[in-house]
Amino acid sequence: MKLIVDLKDRQYPIWIERKALYHIDEIINTHRKIAIIHDDAIPSKWIEIVKEQCENCVIFSFPEGENSKCFEQYQYLLQQCIDHHLSRKDAIVAIGGGVTGDLAGFVASTYMRGIDFYNIPTTILSQVDSSVGGKVAIDMGSYKNIVGSFYQPKGVLIDPDVLSTLSIRQQHNGLVEALKMGLILDENLVCEFEKEQLDIEAIITRSIDLKRQVVQEDEKENSLRKILNFGHTIGHAIEGAYGLDTYYHGECVAMGMLFFIEDKELKNRVLKIYDKLSLPAVPDYDVDTLMEFISHDKKGTQNVISVISVAKAGSYSIEEMNYEQIRLKLLRGAYEESNRK
Amino acid sequence: MKLIVDLKDRQYPIWIERKALYHIDEIINTHRKIAIIHDDAIPSKWIEIVKEQCENCVIFSFPEGENSKCFEQYQYLLQQCIDHHLSRKDAIVAIGGGVTGDLAGFVASTYMRGIDFYNIPTTILSQVDSSVGGKVAIDMGSYKNIVGSFYQPKGVLIDPDVLSTLSIRQQHNGLVEALKMGLILDENLVCEFEKEQLDIEAIITRSIDLKRQVVQEDEKENSLRKILNFGHTIGHAIEGAYGLDTYYHGECVAMGMLFFIEDKELKNRVLKIYDKLSLPAVPDYDVDTLMEFISHDKKGTQNVISVISVAKAGSYSIEEMNYEQIRLKLLRGAYEESNRK
Numbered sequence: 001m002k003l004i005v006d007l008k009d010r011q012y013p014i015w016i017e018r019k020a021l022y023h024i025d026e027i028i029n030t031h032r033k034i035a036i037i038h039d040d041a042i043p044s045k046w047i048e049i050v051k052e053q054c055e056n057c058v059i060f061s062f063p064e065g066e067n068s069k070c071f072e073q074y075q076y077l078l079q080q081c082i083d084h085h086l087s088r089k090d091a092i093v094a095i096g097g098g099v100t101g102d103l104a105g106f107v108a109s110t111y112m113r114g115i116d117f118y119n120i121p122t123t124i125l126s127q128v129d130s131s132v133g134g135k136v137a138i139d140m141g142s143y144k145n146i147v148g149s150f151y152q153p154k155g156v157l158i159d160p161d162v163l164s165t166l167s168i169r170q171q172h173n174g175l176v177e178a179l180k181m182g183l184i185l186d187e188n189l190v191c192e193f194e195k196e197q198l199d200i201e202a203i204i205t206r207s208i209d210l211k212r213q214v215v216q217e218d219e220k221e222n223s224l225r226k227i228l229n230f231g232h233t234i235g236h237a238i239e240g241a242y243g244l245d246t247y248y249h250g251e252c253v254a255m256g257m258l259f260f261i262e263d264k265e266l267k268n269r270v271l272k273i274y275d276k277l278s279l280p281a282v283p284d285y286d287v288d289t290l291m292e293f294i295s296h297d298k299k300g301t302q303n304v305i306s307v308i309s310v311a312k313a314g315s316y317s318i319e320e321m322n323y324e325q326i327r328l329k330l331l332r333g334a335y336e337e338s339n340r341k
Numbered sequence: 342m343k344l345i346v347d348l349k350d351r352q353y354p355i356w357i358e359r360k361a362l363y364h365i366d367e368i369i370n371t372h373r374k375i376a377i378i379h380d381d382a383i384p385s386k387w388i389e390i391v392k393e394q395c396e397n398c399v400i401f402s403f404p405e406g407e408n409s410k411c412f413e414q415y416q417y418l419l420q421q422c423i424d425h426h427l428s429r430k431d432a433i434v435a436i437g438g439g440v441t442g443d444l445a446g447f448v449a450s451t452y453m454r455g456i457d458f459y460n461i462p463t464t465i466l467s468q469v470d471s472s473v474g475g476k477v478a479i480d481m482g483s484y485k486n487i488v489g490s491f492y493q494p495k496g497v498l499i500d501p502d503v504l505s506t507l508s509i510r511q512q513h514n515g516l517v518e519a520l521k522m523g524l525i526l527d528e529n530l531v532c533e534f535e536k537e538q539l540d541i542e543a544i545i546t547r548s549i550d551l552k553r554q555v556v557q558e559d560e561k562e563n564s565l566r567k568i569l570n571f572g573h574t575i576g577h578a579i580e581g582a583y584g585l586d587t588y589y590h591g592e593c594v595a596m597g598m599l600f601f602i603e604d605k606e607l608k609n610r611v612l613k614i615y616d617k618l619s620l621p622a623v624p625d626y627d628v629d630t631l632m633e634f635i636s637h638d639k640k641g642t643q644n645v646i647s648v649i650s651v652a653k654a655g656s657y658s659i660e661e662m663n664y665e666q667i668r669l670k671l672l673r674g675a676y677e678e679s680n681r682k
Contacts, residue, residue, distance in 0.1 A: 071416060078481060078488055110451070113478060113489045114561075137454060140419060147419055148454045149490065220455075 001205060005132065005212050007219055010152040014132060014212065016205050020159040021049050021120070024093075027155035028118050030054050033090040035081060037104035039064040042096050043165045046122060050095060058084045062103065066244060069103050069138040069145075077107045091116035091154070097123040098130040098249075102145070105136030109151035116154045122162045124174025124200070125250055128181070128207040131156050133215040133225075142296065144236075150220050158208070160201045169248070171200070172277040176250035178207035179273060180257060184230050185210050187314035193273045227316050230308040231257030233326070237293035238285065247280060255282045258334035262311040267338045269313075282334040291327055342546060346473065346553050348560055351493040355473060355553065357546050361500040362390050362461070365434075368496035369459050371395045374431040376422060378445035380405040383437050384506045387463060391436060399425045403444065407585060410444050410479045410486075418448045432457035432495070438464040439471040439590075443486070446477030450492035457495045463503045465515025465541070466591055469522070469548040472497050474556040474566075483637065485577075491561050499549070501542045510589070512541070513618040517591035519548035520614060521598060525571050526551045528655035534614045568657050571649040572598030574667070578634035579626065588621060596623045599675035603652040608679045610654075623675040632668055 003014045015027050024030065034054040038047055041064035051057050060080045062068045081092075092115060094104035101119050108117035121131035137148025163171060175193075182189030189206050192199065211228070218224040235256025239249060247255075254274055261267045294305070304320040311317070344355045356368050365371065375395040379388055382405035392398050401421045403414045422433075433456060435445035442460050449458035462472040478489025504512060516534075523530030530547050533540065552569070559565040576597025580590060588596075595615055602608045635646075645661040652658070 071412070075412060075481075082481065082484055082487060110488050110490060112487060113476065113491050135454065140416075140423065143423055146423060146453060147451050149451060150454050 003205075003209055003212055005152070006216055007152060010134075012153055012155050014156040014158065014208055016158040016160070016201075016208065018159060018161050018201075020157050021046065021162060022053075024050055024053050024120075024157060027157055028091065028093065032056065033058065033084070033086055035060060035084065035086055035090065035092045036095060037062070037077060037092060037100060037107070038095045039068065039097075039100055042100075042122060046095055046120075046162055050093065050120065058086075064099075066099055066139070069099055071138065071140070073103060074106060074138050077103070078111055081107065081111050086111065086115065088112045088115055091118060093118045093120060095120045095122060096126070097121065098126045101126055101130050102136050102148070103138060105134075105151055105153070106138055106148050109136055109149040114151065117151065118155050118157070119153045120157045120159075123166060124163060124171055124204065125177060126174075127158050127160075127163075128174060128204055129177040129211065131158070132208055132211045134219065135221075142240075144297075152219075158204065160204060163200070169278070172279065173248040173250035175200075175203065175277060176254045176279070178203050179270075180228075180230055180253060181207045181210045183257065183261070183270070183310050183313055184227050184308065184316040185214075185314060187312075190269070190273075190313045193276070194269070226306055227308050227318070229306075230310065230316065231255075231260065233294060233297075233305060233307060234259050234290065234330070236297050237290040238282075240293035240297070241285065241289050242283065251279055254279050255334060257310075258282065258338075259329045260307060260309040262309050264337045266310070266313055267335075271335075271338055271340055285330070287327060287330045290330055291323065294326060295323065344546075344550055344553055346493070347557050348493060351475075353494055353496050355497040355499065355549055357499040357501070357542075357549065359500060359502050359542075361498050362387065362503060363394075365391055365394050365461075365498060368498055369432065369434065373397065374399065374425070374427060376401060376425065376427055376431065376433045377436060378403070378418060378433060378441060378448070379436045380409065380438075380441055383441075383463060387436055387461075387503055391434065391461065399427075405440075407440055407480070410440055412479065412481070414444060415447060415479050418444070419452055422448065422452045427452065427456065429453045429456055432459060434459045434461060436461045436463060437467070438462065439467040442467055442471050443477050443489070444479060446475075446492055446494070447479055447489050450477055450490040455492065458492065459496050459498065460494045461498045461500075464507060465504060465512055465545065466518060467515075468499050468501075468504075469515060469545055470518040470552065472499070473549055473552045475560065476562075483581075485638075493560075499545065501545060504541070510619070513620065514589040514591035516541075516544065516618060517595045517620070519544050520611075521569075521571055521594060522548045522551045524598065524602070524611070524651050524654055525568050525649065525657040526555075526655060528653075531610070531614075531654045534617070535610070567647055568649050568659070570647075571651065571657065572596075572601065574635060574638075574646060574648060575600050575631065575671070577638050578631040579624075581634035581638070582626065582630050583624065592620055595620050596675060598651075599623065599679075600670045601648060601650040603650050605678045607651070607654055608676075612676075612679055612681055626671070628668060628671045631671055632664065635667060636664065 033056045036059045092108040119131045121127045134152035137145035231253040235253040239252040307321045374397045377400045433449040435441045460472045462468045475493035478486035572594040576594040580593040648662045
């Protein structure tokens, strides 16, 4: 299936298909130099399959992990592009998860003031979330995504078969962002999670389709796109306080969403889905610690935060909250009014 | 006078007016945090005048010179933006020449994925050339402008009065790019240079207007915008071989244009203008050295170079030349068929 992200002169296809990885020329012009960028933890077979389809291919690798979204790796990859004589007409292809797409995308957006960029996300998280929408960036110190661009790819290729090498925990971690899309925009997608057998391909496709529509409405996150931050305010704080070694990003978002589900029945439905996905319980956090991360995350520029709440599956509300109101939420806890506590 | 660069959703005004520097709120919303970026050689009075008009102003300075278009200064300025809590709604204002606009513009284009950028060029060169068109970049090693963005400013403010602090040589250096615009696009502009008394304001305004039209046609330099490279192929090589301490950028472009003026009478007219501007004569270059710089400039990605030639003032032709043909031009010399040699 091909979905078109319609951003006028920056329009591009998202191709979702089993075995798509074997047919990259369906969306990528391979008759030029292709620089594949990947981390050192990705199964080498995915790289090989893509490489074999390119006439003239160079491969740049970087160490796995969020720490690679840094100036050092950014400069290293730019230098590789220079050393391998990439021209303005050549292309960069990212193969991997969110970190790879963010880093390689930022390189592509700035090398020679921007060359063609393609993304082949290989985790559920990056397939349903970061690969669509053109947000690329690196971190600086403890500030995440503080340096980057809005730079739309020329195409995104999603092959659900590549997910086979992910652990169950990684898969469920990624599905949280899809559940988030359902909670704010589409109850049917929430219902998909309540089926006996999860249809992962259907969930991915529906979730991408929703994200595509949001991005089309608000490419540069001036308004509507902010709803995608549902669960992220407290989620990011938990991520910061406990580290990504303890909880994965999606697991933190799952915890973060609970604080802003404003309906008891819906919260219980969601908790059942969390159980099904074996998501970890919210730990006994320290309120002050999380509050510090929240104000740091906002870079000290605002006194109020736009917070997304959901009272009915498939719809959201936006509210400006000050830090005291957020603190109150944390004091009350994630499970307030649910069957859990 | 206000000229509008019409790039649809990225439209912006260029305001050309004596004393405009005292009325920046004509184009800049000053009711927010403004980060002024400048080099340490600019007369401090220009900075003070702008600062006094801002409610909430922070000032970041960097060492003068092309060498500051580097990762170190780029990172330093980004860190300053973080440390001073610049938000997505704040703005960066560059005050200075081409280096300042390129560096500050690249910071603005990537900090938080892009914040508002305003340019106040204070040299003729940057007023007529680099401030219009949205090309921002830094260098890497010996590769110029290899990392950057196409990022349109929100407004450009040109106050011809600030040119008073420039040396005559700097002024004439800048006028070369205006003469270039005339040679390729508008004979009347060439005639302006032949008047007894130069009307610098008229020259600047006409030149900017021409550049504006080219940028509107081809924002991302896919085709038409390449004509602005007239004189730059050999000009850049002379710049590389002799260094900017010996010849200024415009002086090198002036030399570079001579090789591609294909009409004897026109060449003699142009040489008379060069005399009037006291531009230096073309030195006794070494052909091999210049050829090395030319192939390096093209980053080794092409065997042919698009070269712009002018046979009649106000019109150009584009020709693909291989390295042998360029070498032949260099062997024949800049003054071939002119009265000069």
